[in-house]
Amino acid sequence: MTPPARGDHEARRRDVSEAVWRVLAARGFGGLTLRAVAAELGASTGLLTHYFPNKRALVAHALDVLDRQAAERRRPATEEAATARGLAVLRAALLDVLPLDGAGAAGNRIRVGSWDAALTDPGLTAEHAERYRRARRRMTELCAEAQELGELPADRPAADLAALAQSFALGLVVQALFAPAEFPPERQRALLDGFLAALVTGERPDPVGS
Amino acid sequence: MTPPARGDHEARRRDVSEAVWRVLAARGFGGLTLRAVAAELGASTGLLTHYFPNKRALVAHALDVLDRQAAERRRPATEEAATARGLAVLRAALLDVLPLDGAGAAGNRIRVGSWDAALTDPGLTAEHAERYRRARRRMTELCAEAQELGELPADRPAADLAALAQSFALGLVVQALFAPAEFPPERQRALLDGFLAALVTGERPDPVGS
Structure with missing residues (x-):
């Protein structure tokens, strides 16, 4: 992973997001550290902080992803369900x-x-x-x-x-x-x-x- | 804290147990590390491993303490409750x-x-x-x-x-x-x-x- 170019920022953030997810699945929140996510990405901790300045930001991000997933699951699949x-x-x-x-x-x-x-x-x-x-x-x-x-x-x-x-x-x-x-x-x-x-x-x- | 003499082991373990509790209350399980407990005790990490060899042992110990506390709360206080x-x-x-x-x-x-x-x-x-x-x-x-x-x-x-x-x-x-x-x-x-x-x-x- 290289430092973010202007337009790549969102794509890189997605890569980071997926790495966060893999660390959480394997080690739980107790194992969610900047170091663990950086290692998962093959990047340096310093580089990672371009996207997430600290552990709290990682945790908050993971919870936002969970919320979005839950909201997507809630969308009614059929017209019957919608009414x-x-x-x-x-x-x-x-x-x-x-x-x-x-x-x-x-x-x-x-x-x-x-x-x-x-x-x-x-x-x-x-x-x-x-x-x-x-x-x-x-x-x-x-x-x-x-x-x-x-x-x-x-x-x-x-x-x-x-x-x-x-x-x-x-x-x-x-x-x-x-x-x-x-x-x-x-x-x-x-x-x-x-x-x-x-x-x-x-x-x-x-x-x-x- | 000094290395355990034979008879002091249980008393020292109690000190460690209380330090574990203070770390958990302040930082949660995510913050429960041998290093944090050692710092709370003013001891070295190496010394702490005389009592708990790793984080998993600390966690298991904390859960045992919770179980004992819960069991004590369950004891019926009155004869009416006992029957x-x-x-x-x-x-x-x-x-x-x-x-x-x-x-x-x-x-x-x-x-x-x-x-x-x-x-x-x-x-x-x-x-x-x-x-x-x-x-x-x-x-x-x-x-x-x-x-x-x-x-x-x-x-x-x-x-x-x-x-x-x-x-x-x-x-x-x-x-x-x-x-x-x-x-x-x-x-x-x-x-x-x-x-x-x-x-x-x-x-x-x-x-x-x-």
Whole structure:
């Protein structure tokens, strides 16, 4: 790798980005250092700092890539999915979070791995908190929609239903990463549906009807 | 710190253990290196290896300390707690997991931080998987007991109820660590009770009565 020419900057940044990814997959966030990424690129640490001045910038970049990947996965593939509402969309959003295939497992491994660095760096903590806050806000909207549609009980704040759903999904991710044989995709889906079924019937004072 | 005399070994190991703890609290698992712990002790890295030969041993030790702390918290404080059964014990076990006070938050911060290293080291992955398997087995027994007592619906495997409960608790831990202001202890408790209430009434085909 040579120093960046004006127009090459983005292409080189992509090379660096891929090297960051390979280091994370092999060593986790604890092994993500400027030195390790430079070695992966066959470049000097000094050269790498043209793109990322320090470890924190590498970590922030890796998290941005994860967010972009997640956003791409969220795009509805069919017209039917684009017009779905309420509980069906909530279920799809939760399924998107789970490690149901190789890419989902790899992304989640890196995301879960980021929590160590994120909990010790105040700036990263704030970014992570905001990321999860946005996700909860979106889920709160979906839960409110499901309540309006009579799909979820109306006797509990939508924000609480959303917090329950996000807690459940995040915890299932962690368990499935550590014990993939006990949590194959079909069991993850079944547990999610069991969780949603409990929310649907749980504590509803009267049948809502529709 | 001087090289260990025969009888001093355990006391020195305790000093090292406390230094490990301080490094973890300040820098997370990503910052837990032999060099950092040696600096915290005012000792050489070579001397430290009398107690812990490598980083992996430091990490494994930190996790053992967390387990011991968790086991101590689990001991029932009152005779009433010692004779409790079923849902009440499940609820107490889940409350023990949550970051409801400073010690719970510090321990959870370190435990969550350990997942990065644990997901990239096959030996640690196996140990973590076994740790969570044991916890699920214990919760499965409690769920089965609650089913026998008619406190939880009998139409779903106790192992699935336990997986739901553990997922929910782990995910709530993560959310509460990142957004403590949104998840103060009383909201964590209320969400846990809302979750349990949903399990209790969810999908039960007929009232069980007691």
